[in-house]
Amino acid sequence: MICSVFTVATPDLSPQELLTAAKEAGISAIEWRCTRIPDSMKNDPPSFWGNNRCTLDPDASPQLLAELREATAAHGLRSLAVVPYLKCGDLEETERILSVASALGASYIRLGVPGYNGSRPYGELLQEGQAYIREAEKLTRRYGVKGLVETHHATIAPSASLALRLIEGCNPEDIGVLYDPGNLIHEGFEQYRMGLELLGPYLAHVHVKNAGWIPASDSTNPLDPASWRCAWQPVANGIVPWKRVLEDLKAVGYEGAFGIEDFSGAYNSSEMLQLFVRQMNAWWEELQ
Template sequence: MKVSVYSLSASDKKPVEVVHLAKRYNCDGIEWWCREGAHIDLLNLMSSAREVSKITSESGLLCAGIAPYFKYNEPREYLSKIFEAARILNTRNIRCHSYPFDGSTPVEDLIKKQRKWLEEVVLPEAEKADVRVNIEQHHNMICCTPNACRDLVDGLPEKNIGIIFDPGNSAVEGFTRPEYSISVFGKYLAHVHVKNCKQTQTTEGAVSGRKYKMEFGSVAEGDLDWKSIIAALQKSGFNGFISLEALDKRPSEKKVEEDIVYLQKILSEI
């Protein structure tokens, strides 16, 4: 397994500062945040990708992937630009969410709609560009559980379509044991997001069916046992990136220092 930091964890830092942080704490790579005004700026996509690629490669770090935001109706022309940016950054991995779910449209209809987009629009361009589009397991979306993720992508070529395992998101909605999740994802498991989560005493913002809101925080603290999750990943033979996605309010440097050091310690012990 390789360790990376998702640059959204340090959203207040410039790309070169994110690189310095990742190097300081012995990361293997960086997963780059990609949207308007982000580290990879969609408003200046190619020039931004070239700049970030240069500082990443010169540092000796790998690009673990890019994380854009899709509306699931983007045309091939738009996707080809995102995929070209991935080529510039020397990565095949591109994050993709699934449809948000608010109960107004049946899940089955949303899965059919996104599957159609994946088959007819995304896959031909992904095959042409030799990239892999990875569906992220995410609360409040149709792919909040391992089985929903697998249902969406099952039968599509795993070379070009994958799944991002996110135990932190699943702690909010859709949690299953890591061994079960990994087994369900199977050949589609492409990438892992690392964060922890714990229950608050705040009711506002709670997921439907929960009394209290869940809150992201330090990887070492919370409801998830990351040592057992990483052990399960190792046992499965997973050799991709585990990528820190620290979304809490700690200062960026503190998040990277505390959480990456903790992950490195786990990896040295298992």
């Protein structure tokens, strides 16, 4: 089993500290968060999506990237992915991220997907997304780095089947899907094995996290419907039945990596990495 970590989940660690913690935990590969952190945030406490200390700048120098690649290899690790927050249609930034991934020797980048909030028709967004993916595919082929569409709530690809609709017709050597069951709890749930069967050769990578629904109101009035909110949970405590998901992944022949992305805050970064590797290895061995 290949275990990786998406560094969005380790905001308190510098890249060097992350490499050390990952090696000690038994992690094999790194997925580097890649975005520009505003100067106004750089003195804030570490946080997942704010002042994340384990974030690469897309404008990092070739020398810095070469040093990071060397440091990663020196720890016996590899860079699996560069994970930005690309906007659908931004081919210039897409190529910039591909160049970063190539310099690090990474296999994947995450592509942009149109968001969905009901303000624009799905059909229009799908056409825009497909047009961008087709152009991005040309770039991924040129750089030899696969572009991934993540199953993610609040986008037009919240499920495996809708992600497939966005990329269908692309070459699975160049374009694939990052399957994230934790995101499906927020929106996009469908039977895990069915979704995985639909993806077929497009299934490229899996993120591991969990979530659950919590009552947001306590009304007993039948004319005042209850409201709920979705919140992140530790991997073993949310709605995603990870043992079952692993069984389904094994059934479809998945041989890729499992990337931890725990946002629950239940553990510090080092504890989270160590527990994740123990969980994945134990659950996978149960299936042998």
